[in-house]
Amino acid sequence: AQTVTQSQPEMSVQEAETVTLSCTYDTSENNYYLFWYKQPPSRQMILVIRQEAYKQQNATENRFSVNFQKAAKSFSLKISDSQLGDTAMYFCAFLNNNDMRFGAGTRLTVKP
Amino acid sequence: NAGVTQTPKFQVLKTGQSMTLQCAQDMNHEYMSWYRQDPGMGLRLIHYSVGAGITDQGEVPNGYNVSRSTTEDFPLRLLSAAPSQTSVYFCASGYGTENTGELFFGEGSRLTVL
Numbered sequence: 001a002q003t004v005t006q007s008q009p010e011m012s013v014q015e016a017e018t019v020t021l022s023c024t025y026d027t028s029e030n031n032y033y034l035f036w037y038k039q040p041p042s043r044q045m046i047l048v049i050r051q052e053a054y055k056q057q058n059a060t061e062n063r064f065s066v067n068f069q070k071a072a073k074s075f076s077l078k079i080s081d082s083q084l085g086d087t088a089m090y091f092c093a094f095l096n097n098n099d100m101r102f103g104a105g106t107r108l109t110v111k112p
Numbered sequence: 113n114a115g116v117t118q119t120p121k122f123q124v125l126k127t128g129q130s131m132t133l134q135c136a137q138d139m140n141h142e143y144m145s146w147y148r149q150d151p152g153m154g155l156r157l158i159h160y161s162v163g164a165g166i167t168d169q170g171e172v173p174n175g176y177n178v179s180r181s182t183t184e185d186f187p188l189r190l191l192s193a194a195p196s197q198t199s200v201y202f203c204a205s206g207y208g209t210e211n212t213g214e215l216f217f218g219e220g221s222r223l224t225v226l
Contacts, residue, residue, distance in 0.1 A: 001171075004154070033213045045155075045202065045217040091154055095213045098168070100145075102154035 002027045004094050006103035013082045014111050020067075021077045021106050023092030032096040034068065034075045039089040039105070048090070051075065082110045114138050118203050118218035125193045125225045133188040133221050135203030141216070143206040144186040145170070146178065148199040149220070155202065161186055162210060193225045 003026045013019035025034070036048040051059045051068050058066050063080045079086055087110045092103040119134045137144065145160035147170075157170030161180040175197060177189040186205075190197060200222050204215040 006154075035213050043200070043220045045204070045215070047214055050213055093155075093213070095211060098160060098162070098211045099170075100157055100211055100213065101171070102147075102156070104152055104154045 002029070002032075002094050002096065002099065002101045004092055004101050004103040006092055006106050008106045009104070010107045010109070012109040012111055013079075015082055015084060017082055018078060018080045019082055019108065021079075021090050021092075021108065023075045023077070023103055025073050025075065025092070025094045025101075027073070027094065027096065029096045032094060034066075035093040035095065036064070036066070036075075036077045037091045037093060037102075038086075039091065040085075040087070045091070049077065079108075084110050084112060086110050116203055116205055116216050116218040118201075118221050120221060121219065122222050123224070125190075125223065127194060127225060129193050130189070130191050131193065131223075132190075133201055133203075133223070135186045135188065135218060136184050137186075137203075137205040137216070138184065139205060139216065140183060141205035141207055142183065143208060143211055144180065145204050145206075145211065145215070146176070146186070146188045147202045147204065148172065148197075149202060150199050158188065158201075160211065190223075193223075195225045197223065198225045199223060 034051045067076045089105045146158040147155040159178040161167045203218040
């Protein structure tokens with residue numbers, strides 16, 4: 001079974017600075033998708049960014065970008081110009097054939 | 113826009129009681145799913161459906177039943193609640209007949225089993 005590991009339970013960053021959240025996964029599959037989801041205090045999960053494993057180019061969505069290292073099975077999220085509204089739990093997720101696995105999450109606090 | 117609506121938002125049950133968590137979406141999504149979120153464990157897939165009349169098991173299906181009689185609704189049933197089912201439950205839907213990962217989540221239902 002696929003597993004997703006987020007080794008940083010908590011992180012903090014100053015407003016306007018850059019932070020990187022780590023994620024590693026374990027799979028024997030070659031075709032899959034990776035995601036970062038955000039869960040603010042309101043509790044509703046929101047998709048931040050998506051990466052297809054067959055694409056070498058790293059995905060980018062405004063201030064959010066990923067560093068996808070397929071051989072290393074690593075999928076980190078970089079948040080640039082951090083804003084107070086980025087304070088949330090961030091979950092890394094792996095998807096293959098309707099089987100979606102989430103990591104345990106990283107609680108990010110953006111400090112003013 | 114309603115999106116994905118879950119009811120109830122909070123529920124307290126006694127061991128052995130049954131209940132149904134309701135989930136409805138108004139986006140005409142074929143794919144729907146239920147997850148549970150426990151502290152320190154992230155979300156785990158319980159059951160999912162790729163269309164009306166079609167359901168399948170996820171990672172942690174034991175103790176839960178689902179059905180999908182319409183595209184809009186995907187209720188989750190606990191037939192005999194146990195304290196291990198204390199959790200926050202999320203319903204999510206998505207485009208297409210498979211999980212593309214671009215899921216729309218409800219606001220969650222917090223269930224406590226005493």
